[in-house]
Amino acid sequence: MLQTSNLGYPRIGQEREWKRALESYWQGDITEETLNEKMKQIRLSHLQKQLDSGIDFIPVGDFSYYDHVLDTAMMFGVIPDRFKSKQNDTLETFFSMARGSEAGQASEMTKWFDTNYHYIVPEFEASWTPQVKENTILKAYKEAKKELGIDGKPVILGPFTFLKLSKGYEPKEFSTLLGKLTPLYEQIIKELHDEGASLIQLDEPSLVTSLSQEDINQFKELYKKLTKAVPEANIFLQTYFDSVDYYSEIVSLPVKGLGLDFKHDKGKNLQYIKELGFPNDKILGVGLIDGRNIWKADLMKSVQLLEELKGLVSSERLLIQTSSSLLHVPVSLNQEVKLTKELKDGLAFADEKLVELKLLGDHFRSGSKEYSQDFQNHQKQVEQFNQSPFRKDIEAQTLAGIKTERELSFEKRKGLQEKKWNLPFLPTTTIGSFPQTKDMRQARTKWRKGELDDLKYESLINEKIEKWIDIQEKVGLDVFVHGEFERNDMVEYFGEKLEGFAVTKNGWVQSYGSRCVKPPVIYGNVNFDQPMTVKETAYAQTLTKKPVKGMLTGPVTILNWSFVRDDISNKEVTRQIAKALVEEIEALENAGIEMIQVDEPALREGLPLKAEDQQEYLSWAVESFRIATAHVLPTSQIHTHMCYCEFHDIIDSINALDADVISIETSRSHGELIQIFKTNVYEKGIGLGVYDIHSPRIPEINDMVQVIEKALEVLPAKSFWVNPDCGLKTRTEDQTIAALENMVEATKKARSLISAK
Structure with missing residues (x-):
């Protein structure tokens, strides 16, 4: 008899109770015993939910x-x-x-x-x-x-x-x-x-x-x-996330069963089974319910695929599954009361995906050719959603009239920028965000609920900007940021302001540790509405003579950190985002902000798992970044940031972005990333993160000096920037100030050591 199987369930809990328990323990508010008790309650509740859903x-x-x-x-x-x-x-x-x-x-x-x-x-x-x-x-x-x-x-x-x-x-x-x-x-x-x-x-x-x-x-x-x-x-x-290339060799192994992803395999797994067969002594796990995206499953298509497989594999050896663990999707749609009914009817989070598994399993177990009322209702919602206006009349973006090349080459821009900015040797800066303290989070919540008016909320943001501009002055940084106090998340923030996006109330997923993010939903055409970052950045610039960077999230990262529509290509969606960012960058330049960071931490993570698919992705990913940034003045300096990725296989693409300065993580990799530059020449500006912001540990001055000196063995000193490895929103104010003070002292020491040579 055909059965159902789940590959994994989100850890964080519907109210992120998992996150809160962890952070309470780390802060010393609860004991290890209490933490274990809370974790057990959460763990068992997740199992009970799956049991109640009828998963086999x-x-x-x-x-x-x-x-x-x-x-x-x-x-x-x-x-x-x-x-x-x-x-x-x-x-x-x-x-x-x-x-x-x-x-x-x-x-x-x-x-x-x-x-x-x-x-x-x-x-x-x-x-x-x-x-x-x-x-x-x-x-x-x-x-x-x-x-x-x-x-x-x-x-x-x-x-x-x-x-x-x-x-x-x-x-x-x-x-x-x-x-x-x-x-x-x-x-x-x-x-x-x-x-x-x-x-x-x-x-x-x-x-x-x-x-x-x-x-x-x-x-x-x-x-x-x-x-x-x-x-x-x-x-x-x-297996999951793609197809198994060595299918015939893997399927011949003496295991009880093999689980394959039929959602993200580009049709190859089914093709292998058709051409090479499937052993009659094994179970086939059929990954049909998407574990990575939030769109409601087209169950009729799933039924058709299962019927096709039943002609190749006996039904008692088929196991209906999620395509991967549900770790990558939010827990439940129950609290999404602000989404339009039209959009909500097209979505399925983890709990709804368990229902989809059961609907498929029940249908095949019934032996009937008729579909249950619940099955029919589900399918009706899918069909209505697919007929929605925002899923229709999509015109492919062309590059006609769109700039993808800077007016001058980097070699020619560099001298103009050095003269304009007049920065010291080994300039210091941060990646963007400063601590998101409890008072600011509470103010944002009240503002969203209408309990705090716009004027008061804006005043609180300005107070934070003033405070941290003053801190940056005292610490002695060379290039400032405004701190991003108005932002909840580097992608969700833009999702709230661009057309074609929707944001959820409780659509949290785990990113790392207790860090949870709420990816926006790209459901329609993406367009620029009005300036998104200019007001706060321009205000910060009025408070200092030091340059303040404009802070944007790049088109590829916005794509990769969102739940993306599945009716057009990712390439097309990314071009739409890039064209919207063109207008935002022009607005920043018009406001006098001419040092602009367009972060792409997710560029590498979107790289396809198959080598043969990677160049095509990198080509349109680089193109999208250049669409967003190519129109700026030669003296405007474009920065970008990437973190926690293997870069050796995409170094040429990083260079092709044509950013004036790139910052990348090296702290947790113990400087191993620096070795890449021994064999790869990189002549643009580069900042290798000198300390790990994800740890509460305050970095030692000498440790950072060693990172700088090691980097300068393979990189030209005139191109080197000093910065943390990522944004600082998750750290406390005391941790941030102490770490930055040490970073600046380490830079001064490194400057002296290098000058003495």
Whole structure:
């Protein structure tokens, strides 16, 4: 009988109670015992919700206090030596690795494949002793069975992907480390099977990336060992985010089942099954309900695909699934009372996606050719939404009359800009935002509710701007920012002001740790309405003689950090956003703001997982940035910022953006990014973030001096800027001021050392 399965559920809770519990613990307001109690309540409530939804295979082990990759590292004792002194306190070690502490700098953080979720990068060191410190997956399985009577489906990050996502070893050591991890996974799987787990899901999303034949050979050998060691266990190999290229080799592995993504595979997974078949002794997990976007599923199309698969795979071996974990979508539509009915009827968050799974499962289990009333109502809403005016009459944007080239080359602009701005050697600045304090958040909430009038709200914002302009003067920064106190989020803010966007009330998703964001919804054509950033930036500039940067979010990041319409291409949507930003940048220049930062932290994260698809994406992504920025005056200086990504494979595209200054993260990667510039010449302005803003730890002056000196070994000193690695909105005021004071002192020291050489 055809059954349903979920791959994972959002951790944060409908009211972000998960986030609040964590932050209360970090602030010392609750004890570890209370934190554990709160987390258990949240965890069990999520399981109960899935049980009530009628899901057959409910995931356990997907819940985390921070990040599932970090959980896996902790389970196997992959703990950097700098945290070893804290190992007697497991939770303190866990959070120290994630956030940094006096014990040491936080582990590196980067994007989870091509999503906006960040994971903590495991660090393998020579001192690592292979061990299972605690089978936390087994603990989660037993809890679900004991507390709720759920025979859950344990979810484990697979060994191949875990190691691929890790660092601290040479490529030639991959096989050796995989061999050391294998018996640890065997132990985990055996203990789960002995406890009664009927299906054990191993997530291996690395299988959808561009792999070598050697990679596949190692993967095959790994899973042959796992299944041979525990032959009675039912291992379910799960992939997501794209298609599996080495289909015939993967499908022949001796596992119980294989889960494939049929939403983001461009039709390839179905094509492979049609051409190469599917084994008659395996379960096929059919990922039909989109785990990454929020549009209501067209269930009739899902039924058609399932009917097609039933002609190739017997129905008792089909498992209807989400395409990936629902971690990437908000929890529930229940509180979205301000969205128009027309738009809301076209949306499905996590809870609604569970309903969609059940509707599909119930239909096929009924054996009837007729559709239930709930199914018909759902489908009617989908069809009405697709006929909405904002989904029709889309004209493709052309480049006719649109500038994509600056008037002068960088070499010619550089001298003009140096003369205009007259900045010191190693200029200092910040990335954009300053702390979003409680009083400002409360004021914004009151203003949104109509409890605070526009004049009073604007006055409070101006007071904050005045305060932080004064702080920047005292700290001694060279280029200022206004602080972004009027902004809730760097993408949502623009979503509130551009046509074609809608914003939700409670559509939160986890970005990293307790940091949650509320992506806007791009449902229609994007157009400029009125200036969005000019008033606050121009006011800040009246308060100082130092340059104040205009702060914008770039077109690619707005796209990648939004829930994007699925009826036209991402390329087309991004061009629309870029053209809207042209008008905003012109408004800034007209107001006298001629140093403008157009942030693109998500440019790299949108890179397709398949190598053959990447150049096309990079081409239109770079083009969109240039559309937004090419029209400015030669003396206007365009900055951009990127963070927490691997840049070595897109360095040419970064250069092609033709920004005058780019700032990128190097603090958590321990300066490894600097090595890229040993073999790649980059002659434009560049700021390598000298300290980690995601950690409460105040950076040491000498540590930052070392980062600067190391960078200047491979970069020209005349092009180097000094800045934090990201915006400062998540830090406290005291932390921010202390860190910036140290950064400026480190810069002065570096200037003296370099001048003395």
